[in-house]
Amino acid sequence: MTESKTATKAxxxxxxxNPALKxxxxxxxxxxxxxxxxxxxxxxxxxxGIAYDKYEQKQIVKRYCNSVESKSKLTLDTNRVPRKITVFxxxxxxxxxxxxxxxxRRYIKPILYYAGLDYEIIEEDKQxxxxxxxxxxxxxxxxxxxxxxxxxxxxEVVKDEETEQTTPIYDPHPGKEFKRSFDYRDIIGIFYHRxxxxxxxxxxxxxxxxxxxxxxxxxxxGAYKEYINGLHExxxxxxxxxxxxxxxxxxxxxxxxxxxxxxxxxxxxxxxxSSIPVEEVSVPNEDATVQGEVKEGDIKKDDDEKKExxxxxxxxxxxxxxPEEYSDTPILDEILKQLPVxxxxxxxxxxxxxxxxxxxxxxxxxxxxxxxQRIVRFYQRRFYTEQVCSQVTHLINQDNIRPFxxxxxxxxxxxxxxxxxxxWVKQGLKKNSEWVQPFKSDKRVTEFIxxxxxxxxxxxx
Amino acid sequence: MSFLGFGNAQPQLTSEQKISxxxxxxxxxxxxFNKLVDNCYKKCIANSxxxxxxxxxxxxxxxxxxxxxxETNVQVGExxxxxxxxxxxxxxx
Numbered sequence: 001m002t003e004s005k006t007a008t009k010a011x012x013x014x015x016x017x018n019p020a021l022k023x024x025x026x027x028x029x030x031x032x033x034x035x036x037x038x039x040x041x042x043x044x045x046x047x048x049g050i051a052y053d054k055y056e057q058k059q060i061v062k063r064y065c066n067s068v069e070s071k072s073k074l075t076l077d078t079n080r081v082p083r084k085i086t087v088f089x090x091x092x093x094x095x096x097x098x099x100x101x102x103x104x105r106r107y108i109k110p111i112l113y114y115a116g117l118d119y120e121i122i123e124e125d126k127q128x129x130x131x132x133x134x135x136x137x138x139x140x141x142x143x144x145x146x147x148x149x150x151x152x153x154x155x156e157v158v159k160d161e162e163t164e165q166t167t168p169i170y171d172p173h174p175g176k177e178f179k180r181s182f183d184y185r186d187i188i189g190i191f192y193h194r195x196x197x198x199x200x201x202x203x204x205x206x207x208x209x210x211x212x213x214x215x216x217x218x219x220x221x222g223a224y225k226e227y228i229n230g231l232h233e234x235x236x237x238x239x240x241x242x243x244x245x246x247x248x249x250x251x252x253x254x255x256x257x258x259x260x261x262x263x264x265x266x267x268x269x270x271x272x273x274s275s276i277p278v279e280e281v282s283v284p285n286e287d288a289t290v291q292g293e294v295k296e297g298d299i300k301k302d303d304d305e306k307k308e309x310x311x312x313x314x315x316x317x318x319x320x321x322x323p324e325e326y327s328d329t330p331i332l333d334e335i336l337k338q339l340p341v342x343x344x345x346x347x348x349x350x351x352x353x354x355x356x357x358x359x360x361x362x363x364x365x366x367x368x369x370x371x372x373q374r375i376v377r378f379y380q381r382r383f384y385t386e387q388v389c390s391q392v393t394h395l396i397n398q399d400n401i402r403p404f405x406x407x408x409x410x411x412x413x414x415x416x417x418x419x420x421x422x423x424w425v426k427q428g429l430k431k432n433s434e435w436v437q438p439f440k441s442d443k444r445v446t447e448f449i450x451x452x453x454x455x456x457x458x459x460x461x
Numbered sequence: 462m463s464f465l466g467f468g469n470a471q472p473q474l475t476s477e478q479k480i481s482x483x484x485x486x487x488x489x490x491x492x493x494f495n496k497l498v499d500n501c502y503k504k505c506i507a508n509s510x511x512x513x514x515x516x517x518x519x520x521x522x523x524x525x526x527x528x529x530x531x532e533t534n535v536q537v538g539e540x541x542x543x544x545x546x547x548x549x550x551x552x553x554x
Contacts, residue, residue: 071517072516072517072518073516073517073518074516075512075514075516075517076517076519076520078515078520081524082517082520113518116516116518116521118521118524184487184494187487188491188494
């Protein structure tokens with residue numbers, strides 16, 4: 001009897017109670033055992049950290065969206081088109097495009113939407129596509145200028161033998177002319193009461209200062225490098241693709257092919273020298289499964305076809321001019337005559353060169369040994385979103401635009417390169433990947449570029 | 462309504478058939494336009510009528526809505542045509 005009494009007394013005394021609680025009828029409060037305490041505390045700390053961080057991210061984005069929302073409530077005439085932001089998205093190395101797209105969709109796109117801005121996205125999954133796109137645009141502008149001002153009409157002419165008059169073959173048959181100028185809107189009755197809108201005014205074409213027109217966002221250090229390289233290539237490089245350059249950049253990979261006694265997986269790796277090595281990592285696995293079934297000869301044939309495809313892939317062109325040649329080549333007349341502001345002739349909008357540039361680094365660590373650092377970063381993502389959102393808001397409000405400082409502004413976002421895996425960089429150097437090449441600029445081009453206010457003057461370090 | 466040349470694969474239509482084809486096409490386009498206006502109005506135009514003019518947000522929303530609707534319409538039409546062709550070729554056996 002006494003044993004049981006002491007046992008119950010011991011059990012009762014382990015918990016917490018006081019006369020007030022006893023009077024209310026609340027039983028003694030007992031904590032669970034030490035092990036359970038550890039479990040519950042670890043669980044709640046991790047989950048609440050995640051929940052708090054996600055909540056804060058949403059609040060930050062919401063706050064910035066609300067701050068810009070008034071811009072979207074302004075009226076826009078029906079013959080006008082709003083301001084347009086061009087966004088270049090590149091994946092981080094050794095990672096998927098989805099990583100960069102998540103940053104875009106979660107932190108940047110809502111703010112642009114709430115501000116009522118239009119945006120155009122140019123994304124890439126291989127290296128070199130953004131550079132090709134930007135350079136092609138500038139080359140097209142040069143070609144258009146030359147076509148307009150050369151005085152040689154490129155229209156074919158038909159010579160009438162009786163009257164010896166030349167008429168352009170632009171449209172000999174009235175049926176075709178009718179078909180070309182046919183517009184359903186004339187028949188349906190939309191413009192019965194209101195006049196038809198012939199000329200659409202682009203909001204970006206109005207500001208006298210091109211720094212206030214449009215905007216460019218480069219998401220990722222790779223996108224930034226390719227954008228700057230593309231600008232230089234388009235302005236300083238030739239209009240047509242030089243043959244010598246093509247060999248210089250592709251040859252190393254081809255030589256590699258011939259020298260080694262290559263297996264199928266190595267051939268695939270060498271072929272995809274211009275692509276983000278996410279494919280390099282996945283290809284050996286694929287080939288391991290495929291190798292047993294397919295003969296080596298067949299694989300080589302497929303790879304040759306693939307190489308032809310890659311060469312014919314019009315989205316990618318090798319560089320027309322290398323950075324060492326920037327200072328030697330003069331800027332040609334077709335550009336000089338259009339300066340100080342080169343405009344797109346159809347819309348009157350200054351080209352991307354003049355539009356303010358915002359570079360947003362995409363931090364992306366990969367690897368096993370970096371897991372603790374990645375966990376810490378995962379819990380600190382709200383600081384990153386604060387940074388991104390505030391920069392985008394500055395771009396929208398056009399507050400702190402400053403001219404490009406050559407060469408220190410080439411280092412914008414260089415902290416992202418510290419995340420780049422070292423073996424990827426080494427492989428890239430071997431295969432002449434674009435992103436690891438020396439990054440140079442030319443003052444004649446960069447004097448037109450304007451950047452958002454992050455001051456990257458590293459001379460003080 | 463193409464300008465039929467020599468050796469064209471399309472069937473030769475009489476002028477009556479051409480007219481009726483043009484009429485159906487006009488009907489289709491008008492129908493598509495009306496549905497487009499309805500849907501994009503429901504999706505894009507806000508309910509509060511403070512101002513008669515469209516806001517920037519509504520304008521961009523309308524631009525995108527029209528572009529998407531039109532593209533989808535064209536894609537669906539093309540797919541239907543393909544399906545119709547496969548049915549035709551299957552029916553010939």
